[in-house]
Amino acid sequence: MTAAQPTARHDEKPKASEEGAGGLPGELMIWVLIISELVVFGAGLLALLATRLTDPAGFAEAQSHLHRVGAAVNTVVLVSSGYLAALAVRLAAARPGLARLLLILAAGLGAVFLAVKASEYAALFAQGIGTETHAFFTFSYLLTGFHAAHVLAGMVLLLLVAVRPAPRPVGVAAAFWHMVDLVWVLLVPVVYLL
Template sequence: MIAVPIKQPAERPAKHIPGEEGIWVLIFGDMVVFAIFFVTFLVYKAGNPAAYEADQALLNPHLGLLNTLLLLTSSLFMAQAVRLARLGAKEAPAMITATIVLGLGFVVVKAFEWGEKIRAGLTLTHSEFFTYYYMFTGIHLMHVLIGLGVLLWLRSSCKPSEQYPVATFEGCGVFWHLVDLLWVVLFALLYLMK
């Protein structure tokens, strides 16, 4: 009888949660707050759907879509930055730069959109819908600006001769993906949902 060696299963790598624990507490808290915002918006919209739809028709869905594409693409670059940082690849900082540029593009488009609405007399006090529109997109924009500040700090701290701080890359990536996810929901709620 021939003895056949039994192959032992390879050890599974330990599960890894990206970033530090604290970033997940922040993200969970943000998601709870935004969930409350979204439910509140939907409840008030259900009470006066015709007025909300009339105001929604005044938004520019093309600018909303452009901002969605900018943030989705920026998230792709952020994911690449994290992947490259884990590999120690010298291209990781360039991916952070691309994420920052696309994030700044979002800010410019949002400023243009707000300016267009304000010039048309559609201000924060124009209607209930526009109160929510400015509050939600303003709070989201604040998240984008905080994220951009953190990414600028991360980019400036990347030295070619040193190993990248992978946990920091991951934490920044997780926050940036949250910003992206929140915008996708806001885009659907404010611009698309009838």
């Protein structure tokens, strides 16, 4: 990490939010949201694993219906999208035009993620699998569905700040997007792999 870019970002920010968050980079409120979301998804994933103890065989069988390759593809899609968003934050002050393009591309990868997700859901529905089919599916639909809703919200945010890219709003939208990324990285092993 070069020192120059983050400083450039910070020039745009009010001092207050930095003091209040005890040195957290960026806006205090977005960190409140990020931590809240991580707590919710963390609790959901722990609840899945805890409920799994009651029926390990049933959970393993149910899990085998999920599409692991799709999940792996989506991981690469999301971390790449996160890269574009992070790049946009660093360029927002100096080159807003390029930042806009990067944000649109990042949102585009979000759409790719949702398309893969939709095909995954379609395959499950085709097998007649719904949220009540098995406890595992209650969790997997709930957690991945919640996450997908956040992807959609993140795309909207990215596109909104792409209209007039300035470091502060772009920083907020990108931070939300990275949170979506982070949640996915932690969700995949528990829902798809273990």
